Amino acid sequence: RVQTGSTAEQAGLKSGFVIEKIDGKTVAELLAPLEKSFAKRPLPEAQKRIHREKTLLSFFGGNVETKARIEVLNDKNQRQIFDVARVKRKGEMSAAVGNFPPQEVVFEAKRLANNIGYIRFNMWIIPQMSKIREAIRSMKDANGIIFDLRGNPGGIAGMAPGVAGLLVKEQTSLGSMTGRNSEIKFIVYPQADVFEGKVAILTDYGTGSTSEIFAAGMQELGRAKVVGERSAGAVLPSVFDTLPTGAVFQYAISDYKSPKSILIENCGVIPDTEIKLTRQTLLDGRDVQIEEAVKQIKNTN
Structure with missing residues (x-):
């Protein structure tokens, strides 16, 4: 995703371009240490993709007022170089919560064709709750609402039942988390x-x-149709401890089961309709997953 209004967009980068080099180093070179580490810890492919993306994104960062030199294959499959200015983030930041550090707050809500609402947010963090609530209520007359959770890695688990409570008429549950000595039920009111x-x-x-x-x-x-690709399968809550060496140790403290007692960890949520983005449709300016979601809403009885 190329963020609207970003220096990347201003430089001319577009969705569907294939990144080959960052600051003169190939993607393979930049990812080599990470790929080596994968041999020591088996991970689902989805989680490997997440780590690869985060690693590459870290190389886009740097000192403000410098530029990242990005070499891509453009829409004509020709190599093209873009110099993208690095700027200080100016958006809203969330407050730190326990081990959870401050996060950038990215939120989008709009109406699509056919009077269908669209809501996207980057993480489940406290400042998003009022924005989500306001957006849902402003779309009360919409034919449907699409929640775009692609690339959303999670956040504060207690927010999920709160949002669900804006969408259901009867008390229900989104499942539960069970630890050694405790259980958390995600009751929806x-x-x-x-x-x-x-x-x-x-x-x-x-x-x-x-x-x-x-x-x-x-x-x-049965309240929503899931469209797109299988999710990450990374749902376990965890905490961080600092070891005597200074290293930070992260470990899971409980397990999650869905309302039907299905374990999601390492399996992910399987879409009702699976459809993948392709480079060509991105270059054409189309989002086939949103298109399918719109179709599902229009065709659902």
């Missing part, structure tokens, strides 16, 4: 003035944690 229209949820390999709780729960309750 219906809120006033719920949205009763159709709901579709977009997922991909970067959809994780709280996003998977929301997608799996809403799917199994």
Whole structure:
């Protein structure tokens, strides 16, 4: 995704271009240490893709007022170089919560054709809750709402039942998390003035944690259709401890089961309709997953 208004967009980068080099180093060179580490820890392919993306994104960063030199294959399959300015982030940031550091707040809500609402947010963090609530209620007359959770890695799990409460008429559950000595049930309490229209949820390999709780729960309750790709299968809550060496140790503290007692970890949420983005459709300016979600809403009885 090339963010609207970003220096990458201003430089001319477009969705569908294939990145080959960053600052003179090939993608293979930049990823070599990570690929070597994969041999020591088996991971699902979806989670490997997430780590690769995060690693490459880290190389785009640098000192403000410098430029990242990005070499790509463009829409004509020709090599092209773009010098993209690095700028300081100016957007809203969330507050730190426990081990959870401040995060950038990215939110988008709009109406698509056919009077269908569209809501996208980058993470489940506290500042998003009021934005989501306001967006859903502003779309009360919409024929349906699409929640775009592609690339959303999760966040604060307790937010998922809160959002679901804006979409269901009766008390229900999004599943539960069980630890050695505790259990957390994600009870959904219906809120006033719920949205009763159709709901579709977009997922991909970067959809994780709280996003998977929301997608799996809403799917199994029959309240939403899931469209896109299988999710990450990375739903376990974890905590961080600092070891005497200074290394940070992250470990899971409980397991998640969906409303039908299905384990999502390492399996992911399977879409009702699986459809993948292709380079050509991206170059054509089309998002076939959104198109399919719109189709699902229009055709659902």
